Amino acid sequence: METPYLSIAEIEAKYPNEWVLLDRPKVNHKTLEVLGGRVILHCQTRKAFDEELLTAPRVKTSASVYTGRMDLDVVLSARL
């Protein structure tokens, strides 16, 4: 059954601090900001999200969003 379209504010309220995969996202094509979509997957941890991605329904266009603050302290870099 197809899930209803939700705005990003509705998604953040319904699935706080979760990783969410959206089908057919509505985006601002200039900024690429995700404005909403149909939730096909949501998980409370990144590990669970990665595992669920393997069996998630295959869709043509999707969006991955995190509904919490993206300010966790991590050191990132990749150098060859």
Next chain:
Amino acid sequence: MTAQFDVGRSHIPVQGYISGPGADQYVWFALDTAATRTVIRPRFLRLIGCNLNHPISRLQMTAAIGIATAPVVNVGRIIALGHQRDTFEVIAHDLPATFAGEGLLGLDFFQGMILSIDFVDGLIALDRKKPPRSKWWLFGR
């Protein structure tokens, strides 16, 4: 194109788009000026149809946590900050679970462009180099 970011955050998130052989994705990247190459989580590359079992090559990469060998694959298109790269090589490598994005935008994405980061006002701009001004006044001499 100029975008805003929160200077109080620990990294610079950038909204982006990736297309692969089978699907396309809107994702969050972190801009990483210490990364020479763009890195994407392997699970997301698989989701857009990239075959990690047959990479273009494998590269040894040095990350903050050590040295690892990772596959390199082509994505059809990658867009961020109003800039588009077609048939772009990315490294498939896992990123920390505490990082909410799907990849790191490395320096290779910004080659040939002017990247400006304003840590006072929280602005990031990516522009093409403007052609030099014509020195029309020299012709009259």
